[in-house]
């Protein structure tokens with residue numbers, strides 16, 4: 040048996056966060072990127088965190104946000120982890136002196152191992168789909184064969200995952216965790232509790248077979 044963790048990303052409402060926790064998700068993601076349809080304000084994020092039970096990891100997503108603006112968010116919202124989805128270099132990520140995940144969008148021409156090695160300070164890397172001009176939340180899967188079997192950081196697999204395809208994704212990639220947004224939504228930014236439950240159940244079920 041192998042435990043694969045689940046993160047439900049793009050949460051905008053406390054009820055969706057609680058549905059994720061009830062389903063057994065390990066982490067929730069809050070998008071601090073104004074151009075996203077899943078963006079949350081500081082006030083929304085505070086309300087979500089205030090209503091959460093303990094032992095749920097809260098992750099804040101940022102896209103090339105200046106350091107002082109991220110610090111302002113962190114002063115108001117006690118996030119557990121940062122997730123960088125833009126062109127941040129390792130030095131930019133390290134400058135916050137907080138635990139972080141670096142999102143990397145995978146293309147066939149990339150040396151994925153080298154991309155991962157460029158972030159020695161990251162706690163994990165999130166491997167997501169490359170769509171030109173879209174930093175994340177594309178709802179599209181990438182070719183999982185592009186993920187090397189051995190990488191220097193724990194892998195969080197993302198991009199177009201659903202309850203239907205996540206068993207195959209986990210079996211092929213053997214990630215530390217999986218991350219989903221669009222695949223468990225009723226509409227952009229609004230989660231479907233039944234889809235969230237099905238997703239987490241599917242992740243657990245395949246983990247029990249490994």
Ligand SMILES: O=C(O)c1ccccc1NCC(=O)[C@H](O)[C@H](O)COP(=O)(O)O
Nearest residue numbers: 048075175176177178198199219220221
């Ligand atoms: O969700 C967004 O709109 C978003 C915007 C900018 C950067 C990152 C964003 N989302 C990242 C994630 O939440 C997703 O979990 C990840 O990219 C996978 O999304 P999906 O393919 O919809 O499952």
